Amino acid sequence: MSKSASENAFLIAGGGIAGLATSIALGRMGLAVRVLERVEAFSDEGAGIQLGPNATKILDQWGVLDRLEKKAVRSEGIAIGDGMTGEHLATVPFGKTGLERYGAPFLLVHRSDLHDALLDVARSYSGFEIKMDHEALSFKQSTAGVAVTTNKGEIEGRALIVADGFWSRLRNDIDTGAALSFVGRMAWRSLIKASDMPEPLHGPWTGLWLGKGAHLVHYPVCGGDKINIVAVIADRWGGRSEGWSHEGDAGFLVPHFDAWNDLPAQVVRTAETWRVWPLFKMSPLRAWTQGAITLIGDAAHPVLPFLAQGGGMAIEDAAVLAKTLEDYDEDPWQAFQPFEAARIERTARTSFESRRMGNTYHMGGVMRLARNLVLKNRSTEALLKRFDWLYEFQVDK
Numbered sequence: 001m002s003k004s005a006s007e008n009a010f011l012i013a014g015g016g017i018a019g020l021a022t023s024i025a026l027g028r029m030g031l032a033v034r035v036l037e038r039v040e041a042f043s044d045e046g047a048g049i050q051l052g053p054n055a056t057k058i059l060d061q062w063g064v065l066d067r068l069e070k071k072a073v074r075s076e077g078i079a080i081g082d083g084m085t086g087e088h089l090a091t092v093p094f095g096k097t098g099l100e101r102y103g104a105p106f107l108l109v110h111r112s113d114l115h116d117a118l119l120d121v122a123r124s125y126s127g128f129e130i131k132m133d134h135e136a137l138s139f140k141q142s143t144a145g146v147a148v149t150t151n152k153g154e155i156e157g158r159a160l161i162v163a164d165g166f167w168s169r170l171r172n173d174i175d176t177g178a179a180l181s182f183v184g185r186m187a188w189r190s191l192i193k194a195s196d197m198p199e200p201l202h203g204p205w206t207g208l209w210l211g212k213g214a215h216l217v218h219y220p221v222c223g224g225d226k227i228n229i230v231a232v233i234a235d236r237w238g239g240r241s242e243g244w245s246h247e248g249d250a251g252f253l254v255p256h257f258d259a260w261n262d263l264p265a266q267v268v269r270t271a272e273t274w275r276v277w278p279l280f281k282m283s284p285l286r287a288w289t290q291g292a293i294t295l296i297g298d299a300a301h302p303v304l305p306f307l308a309q310g311g312g313m314a315i316e317d318a319a320v321l322a323k324t325l326e327d328y329d330e331d332p333w334q335a336f337q338p339f340e341a342a343r344i345e346r347t348a349r350t351s352f353e354s355r356r357m358g359n360t361y362h363m364g365g366v367m368r369l370a371r372n373l374v375l376k377n378r379s380t381e382a383l384l385k386r387f388d389w390l391y392e393f394q395v396d397k
């Protein structure tokens with residue numbers, strides 16, 4: 001008996017950035033997609049996200065950029081300063097210079113605006129379906145396809161793409177060798193009104209302040225109406241259960257910035273409500289594909305946020321997965337292994353560079369002075385060149 005259209009669909013566990021990006025990439029190929037999403041409804045909770053040209057180039061091809069641009073802010077660059085002295089160290093220009101160099105903008109967006117735009121475009125494909133309040137619990141596969149057990153019963157499809165994020169439950173059922181470890185840092189995030197931001201820091205760009213054992217990032221989102229603030233501090237993880245964010249107490253955070261220059265310290269003092277993310281790393285997986293099942297996004301290769309690339313990597317994954325399926329006659333059994341092979345090196349490098357960047361941000365003593373000297377003397381060309389490997393990415397390369 002032949003299978004119904006829905007039984008022949010690609011199942012995607014998780015409707016976050018990776019899951020929805022994959023829905024679009026497969027939808028463009030005319031493939032049927034069913035997303036199983038754990039939550040009952042998406043909330044607009046969340047924080048800012050920076051999208052480099054490697055990701056916005058793909059979003060542009062998909063028609064997502066058009067829907068996103070009104071709510072996004074085109075970044076003119078990153079202004080790097082020493083948080084302790086307030087001294088300006090360097091500017092990485094992402095405005096006209098970056099656009100000319102990489103062929104796509106650097107965008108500053110609220111995560112829920114990105115999510116809405118992805119969902120809008122995914123919904124424009126007739127083969128797209130999303131099942132909310134469907135938590136994927138486990139899966140079985142045979143040559144006939146994949147069956148996913150959810151809290152609402154079993155759902156069949158021709159393949160399974162696991163996009164259930166950093167704390168992936170389904171990853172445990174594949175022999176990936178995943179080992180997660182806390183990196184000794186917590187990311188505190190807040191959203192404030194743009195009008196509350198100290199005047200010298202207004203503008204369409206990212207401020208990055210480096211300090212001993214801490215750093216601070218701020219940039220406008222929501223069309224410039226709000227400012228996303230991220231303060232990363234060295235800290236112990238309070239042993240909370242797994243999961244993402246929890247509420248943070250400003251009274252605990254602010255003293256970490258007492259020794260800082262008043263301008264960046266003022267930014268931290270301005271924000272009243274915070275959410276806190278413990279930062280974890282995961283070494284590159286041994287493998288993330290098993291037959292017609294593969295992992296994607298944070299489930300496959302979480303990236304610490306210091307390069308602002310976790311979401312970007314998920315978007316790249318989706319585009320590469322679609323291209324690989326195209327190359328292998330849409331056969332997941334053939335395509336998923338080459339997809340993994342195409343992604344493992346780049347995502348591992350991004351993860352490594354991100355960790356390295358984080359260490360540079362938090363330097364103290366003589367290392368800090370040496371870092372500042374290097375940054376102050378680096379030409380614009382040299383600053384940008386360091387990002388070429390990241391931002392010049394093309395799917396067919």
Ligand SMILES: Cc1cc2nc3c(=O)[nH]c(=O)nc-3n(C[C@H](O)[C@H](O)[C@H](O)COP(=O)(O)OP(=O)(O)OC[C@H]3O[C@@H](n4cnc5c(N)ncnc54)[C@H](O)[C@@H]3O)c2cc1C
Nearest residue numbers: 014016017018038050136164165297298305308310311312
């Ligand atoms: C502090 C911080 C700052 C960051 N800044 C940036 C940045 O500037 N730029 C950038 O590109 N990235 C950034 N990131 C990373 C980025 O947010 C993630 O890489 C990205 O969200 C990963 O997308 P994902 O879809 O793989 O996972 P997620 O966004 O976690 O989505 C997973 C989805 O799966 C659902 N789900 C979970 N389990 C199940 C299940 N069993 N069944 C069904 N559904 C399930 C969840 O509800 C969710 O909808 C940052 C991260 C942090 C912590």
